[in-house]
Amino acid sequence: MNKQLLGRILAVAGLLAPWMVEAQQDPMFTHFTYNKLFYNPAYAGASGQYCLNAITHQQWLGFDDESPYLRTQSGTPIEMDLDKMRTNIAPQTMGLGFSAPAIYKDKNYGGASFSYVSDKIGYESSLYMKGGLALAYPMLDGSNIRLGVDFANVTKSLNGQGLRAHDPNDPMIPNGQVSDSRTTLGVGAYYTTPNIMDGAYIGLSATNMTPQTFSYGASGTITAETKRHYYLVAGYKQESFLGNPALVLEPAILVKAAANAGFIKPQLDMQGMVTWNDLFAGGANLRVYGAGVESFSLMFGYYPPLLGNSAGATQRLRVGYSYDIPMNRLIRSQTGTHEIQVNYCFTFTLPERPVKVYRHPRWMERSPEFD
Numbered sequence: 001m002n003k004q005l006l007g008r009i010l011a012v013a014g015l016l017a018p019w020m021v022e023a024q025q026d027p028m029f030t031h032f033t034y035n036k037l038f039y040n041p042a043y044a045g046a047s048g049q050y051c052l053n054a055i056t057h058q059q060w061l062g063f064d065d066e067s068p069y070l071r072t073q074s075g076t077p078i079e080m081d082l083d084k085m086r087t088n089i090a091p092q093t094m095g096l097g098f099s100a101p102a103i104y105k106d107k108n109y110g111g112a113s114f115s116y117v118s119d120k121i122g123y124e125s126s127l128y129m130k131g132g133l134a135l136a137y138p139m140l141d142g143s144n145i146r147l148g149v150d151f152a153n154v155t156k157s158l159n160g161q162g163l164r165a166h167d168p169n170d171p172m173i174p175n176g177q178v179s180d181s182r183t184t185l186g187v188g189a190y191y192t193t194p195n196i197m198d199g200a201y202i203g204l205s206a207t208n209m210t211p212q213t214f215s216y217g218a219s220g221t222i223t224a225e226t227k228r229h230y231y232l233v234a235g236y237k238q239e240s241f242l243g244n245p246a247l248v249l250e251p252a253i254l255v256k257a258a259a260n261a262g263f264i265k266p267q268l269d270m271q272g273m274v275t276w277n278d279l280f281a282g283g284a285n286l287r288v289y290g291a292g293v294e295s296f297s298l299m300f301g302y303y304p305p306l307l308g309n310s311a312g313a314t315q316r317l318r319v320g321y322s323y324d325i326p327m328n329r330l331i332r333s334q335t336g337t338h339e340i341q342v343n344y345c346f347t348f349t350l351p352e353r354p355v356k357v358y359r360h361p362r363w364m365e366r367s368p369e370f371d
Contacts, residue, residue: 025258026207026229027093027119027128029057030285030297030322031341032269033252037097037113039231040205041132042148042188045101045111049316049345053097053115059337060090060326089122089162102136108144110135123162124224127155132186143193152207155181156214156224174216182212184226200236207231230257241274248275250283271299279303285322295337297324318343 029035035053036043097115101108110133117128132150139145160174188205208226216222235252239245254269273283281301287294299322306317324337 025227026256027057027095027117028059028091028256029055029093029095029341030269030299030324030337030339031055031320032233032254033235033250033271033273034318034320034341034343035095035097036190036203036233037099038095038115038117039186039207039229040148040188040190040203040233041113041130041150041186042134042146042190042203042205044099044113044132044134044148045108045136046134046144046146046190046192047099047345048101048103048108049347050100051098051343051345053095053099053341053343055093055095055339055341057091057093057337057339059092059324092120094118107138108136109138110146113150123159125157125159127157129153130186134188134190141193141195143191143195146190146192148188148190148205150186152184152186153181154184154212154214154226155179156216158216158222158224160216172222174222178216180214180216182214182226183210184212185209197236198239200234202234203232205231228259230259231255232257235271246277248278249273250275267294273299273301275301275303279305281320285324287324293327295324295326295328297322297337315346316344 026039029038032039035055036046037051037053038055095115095117097113099111099113102110102112113130113132113134115128115130115132117126117130119126119128130150130152132148134146134148136144136146157177157179158174159177161176163173184207186205186207187209188203190201190203190205192199192201207229209228211226211228214224214226216224232255233252235250238249241247241249249272251270251272253271256267256269268288269285270288271283271285273281275281279302281299281303283299285297285299287297299320301318301320304317304319318341320339320341320343322337322339324339326336
């Protein structure tokens with residue numbers, strides 16, 4: 001029955017996918033199962049450990065902007081005689097996150113998080129600084145419901161020198177670097193249970209709940225508007241995969257949606273990872289966008305044994321790598337996407353308070369209970 005229930009959840013999520021996504025504005029990661037904190041504030045402290053997450057995503061390598069012109073500060077284009085100016089305009093993302101649990105009497109009641117993400121696409125860059133809190137309600141059967149909220153300071157910048165105007169000195173195109181900052185809100189819910197397979201989870205979250213308009217330049221002629229983004233993630237763990245106690249299977253899906261006059265152009269990630277002896281991991285990710293396949297990714301993971309990595313270890317380190325192979329026409333103009341991620345989790349316990357011994361002149365002998 002538990003397997004049937006999980007199958008229905010994943011099936012419904014897949015059926016909803018075609019109605020749930022438009023253009024993606026938020027940063028995108030292939031290792032989404034290991035970086036839930038970046039898009040769901042309810043995940044803060046969910047592991048019960050203090051965790052550091054770091055990731056870099058270099059998309060579409062070789063996708064460059066080539067121009068024989070260089071614009072000066074005055075806006076006048078100067079033609080280069082020999083070499084073309086080459087600029088990497090492919091998406092580049094780097095992120096760093098930290099989360100801490102709120103544990104009392106061996107029960108997880110929530111957590112706090114902080115994250116920093118730098119995202120660059122073309123000549124526009126975005127900087128996200130987030131701080132969030134999560135509250136959890138532990139159930140008697142071991143399940144856990146978490147609700148979270150985060151506040152993000154978003155700074156968007158535009159390098160006007162990289163833009164080429166049809167008319168020289170076009171006043172609508174800035175000559176230099178211009179930027180604008182706004183604050184927005186994110187919310188999320190996250191549910192885990194040990195009663196489905198060997199552990200299952202499902203999360204629903206939203207970013208940019210208060211959409212903002214960024215204005216570039218004093219004239220405000222160029223603007224960028226953020227849209228609400230919705231995320232649904234679900235997965236489970238199956239130990240002793242294929243009857244082998246050394247193998248652990250972890251399939252997952254991620255549905256991404258942007259709200260802008262309806263939900264169209266779906267983007268769905270379907271992922272499966274197999275871990276051997278808590279040491280090596282391998283798998284694949286298939287990303288579907290609209291009616292076609294956008295990319296196929298090969299994924300690898302390594303748990304260095306230096307810290308005694310295991311499912312119940314007090315310290316756990318994971319290093320992951322993925323290579324995305326494009327499955328569309330972009331394959332002709334780029335050489336794929338590389339992503340590296342590192343997760344390090346550890347526990348921290350306060351030392352027990354020492355017992356103080358008090359003596360009275362009338363009773364000078366030490367009590368046997370303190371011996």
